[in-house]
Amino acid sequence: MKTLSRRDFGKLAVSGALGSTVIATTGFSCGSVWNAIASYVPVAIQSFDQILALIDPAEAAALSVIIVAVKASFADLAADVSAYENAPADQKVTWEQKITLGINIAIGNLQQFWNDANLPDGSLAATISGVLTIILSTLAAFLPLVGGTLTMGRKLAKSLPVNPQKRSRSQFASAVNAVFTQHGYSNRVY
Numbered sequence: 001m002k003t004l005s006r007r008d009f010g011k012l013a014v015s016g017a018l019g020s021t022v023i024a025t026t027g028f029s030c031g032s033v034w035n036a037i038a039s040y041v042p043v044a045i046q047s048f049d050q051i052l053a054l055i056d057p058a059e060a061a062a063l064s065v066i067i068v069a070v071k072a073s074f075a076d077l078a079a080d081v082s083a084y085e086n087a088p089a090d091q092k093v094t095w096e097q098k099i100t101l102g103i104n105i106a107i108g109n110l111q112q113f114w115n116d117a118n119l120p121d122g123s124l125a126a127t128i129s130g131v132l133t134i135i136l137s138t139l140a141a142f143l144p145l146v147g148g149t150l151t152m153g154r155k156l157a158k159s160l161p162v163n164p165q166k167r168s169r170s171q172f173a174s175a176v177n178a179v180f181t182q183h184g185y186s187n188r189v190y
Helices: 006-015 018-026 030-052 057-062 064-086 089-116 122-142 169-182
Strands: none
Touching: 030 064, 030 122, 030 169, 057 064, 064 089, 089 122, 122 169
16 A cells, blocks of 8 residues: 655645545545544544543542543544534645644554553453554554554653554454453453
8 A cells, every 4th residue: 555645645635636546545535534533533432431441440540631631632633533524625634634643642642541551460451452552553544544654752661562454443343342352351342
């Protein structure tokens, strides 16, 4: 799959060739990419909430600032997609750049959450890292579809791998459910 730089993306958008190039290189129409992101945000938040429910309340309180930041970054991403869909054509490229930034911010906040979490239980840590990895890889898969690239923020003491993997909403739910079930949390399956 060919990825587009921001500069190439901007040139294509101005020349009107963006739609056919995105379809040809990714298999998505422009509308379906935005719809996929918009439909992904609620399931990502739901999955994040499910792992928060597993954490000791005292640990959750200690992580409250980054938890709020994670949820805010998803809310901002959803708002940016909505703004893109309603923006005039001459503002689309700017909103695409904001969406790329929003995805990278959400990824960075999730990584910061993992870095800051103090999880003593091996099964609990494995469950949370598994679900976070699915969230991260699905988010990262949207980046080339909107002409963006993954930018890693500051170096953290611990982080999770980010290997982009395109998933439908049902594939995402199945992957998350498999992690919960594998580690003995089948009551968290949705």
